[in-house]
Amino acid sequence: MEQRYILENVQSFEPVHIFECGQCFRWNKQENNSYTGIVKNNVINVKKENERVIFTGNCNEDIKTICIDYFDLNKNYENIKTELSKIDNYLANSIKYGNGIRILHQDLWETLISFIISANNNIPRIKTIIERISKTYGNKLIFQDKEYYTFPTPEELANVTVQDFRNLGLGFRDVRVYETVQKTLRKEIDLEQLEKEKDAETLRNKLLEIPGVGLKVADCIMLFSLKKYEVFPVDVWVRRVISELYFENVEQKPQIIQKFAKEQYGNLAGLAQQYLFYWRRDTA
DNA sequence: ACCCAGGGTCGTC
DNA sequence: GACGACCCTGGG
Numbered sequence: 180m181e182q183r184y185i186l187e188n189v190q191s192f193e194p195v196h197i198f199e200c201g202q203c204f205r206w207n208k209q210e211n212n213s214y215t216g217i218v219k220n221n222v223i224n225v226k227k228e229n230e231r232v233i234f235t236g237n238c239n240e241d242i243k244t245i246c247i248d249y250f251d252l253n254k255n256y257e258n259i260k261t262e263l264s265k266i267d268n269y270l271a272n273s274i275k276y277g278n279g280i281r282i283l284h285q286d287l288w289e290t291l292i293s294f295i296i297s298a299n300n301n302i303p304r305i306k307t308i309i310e311r312i313s314k315t316y317g318n319k320l321i322f323q324d325k326e327y328y329t330f331p332t333p334e335e336l337a338n339v340t341v342q343d344f345r346n347l348g349l350g351f352r353d354v355r356v357y358e359t360v361q362k363t364l365r366k367e368i369d370l371e372q373l374e375k376e377k378d379a380e381t382l383r384n385k386l387l388e389i390p391g392v393g394l395k396v397a398d399c400i401m402l403f404s405l406k407k408y409e410v411f412p413v414d415v416w417v418r419r420v421i422s423e424l425y426f427e428n429v430e431q432k433p434q435i436i437q438k439f440a441k442e443q444y445g446n447l448a449g450l451a452q453q454y455l456f457y458w459r460r461d462t463a
Numbered sequence: 464a465c466c467c468a469g470g471g472t473c474g475t476c
Numbered sequence: 477g478a479c480g481a482c483c484c485t486g487g488g
Contacts, residue, residue: 350483
């Protein structure tokens with residue numbers, strides 16, 4: 180049923196920053212500049228009007244509860260931005276540019292599969308593939324006379340073959356997704372255990388055992404789903420922006436970049452990464 | 464038409 | 477630890 184939740188006097192919440200900073204793939208801009216997306220079994224529209232954010236949705240659960248968790252609304256980004264801005268001017272400027280970014284608390288399963296698909300791929304195509312998977316194997320939801328589809332569970336993907344995935348356009352990632360689905364069904368991958376794991380290093384090592392998950396994808400999962408804000412995913416854009424700003428435009432290896440980020444940005448390096456990524460990619 | 468690059472990972476050397 | 481291969485597609 181349709182529900183509404185309104186947030187007044189908000190700071191640090193800008194839909195375009197949140198949804199276009201590369202952390203998520205299932206939110207789409209509407210004609211009125213609001214965004215509509217799918218959160219578990221719920222369709223939600225997010226509209227910003229001056230200092231007010233309006234969440235409207237067809238939700239099975241309480242929309243307020245969903246939004247507080249998903250958008251991490253109890254986290255104080257004002258303080259974080261103030262602290263990070265003190266580090267250096269490059270970061271301070273990118274924070275100004277993407278001042279409304281928030282790191283989402285996304286579903287682990289969906290994030291895992293999405294970032295396996297992201298390997299050597301571009302964002303428009305990643306979005307298309309995820310949409311096809313959802314439309315083919317997810318459940319239909321109706322919101323304001325339009326159709327939306329949930330991201331399918333491991334069980335809903337149980338009988339999908341490698342060839343089926345290939346036909347949906349996954350390319351060479353088909354086997355990786357297939358194996359990950361099957362291992363999850365056999366409990367060789369334990370999603371609940373991963374969610375409970377507190378220690379970042381242990382968590383990363385467990386993620387690295389999953390087919391299609393290397394260092395970069397593991398870090399994205401940790402940051403975008405498991406709230407490990409200290410990790411610093413290094414993709415081509417981040418590698419580029421860090422090399423340009425801090426290494427006189429001499430391309431550094433990912434390991435060097437990560438070491439540098441940890442020293443420069445500290446335990447909130449992941450947030451710094453999002454501001455820098457958004458700024459560099461959006462001004463390209 | 465052609466080429467390149469994209470939120471990398473994996474097997475092989 | 478370095479190097480190529482890998483599906484596919486949008487943009488130059």
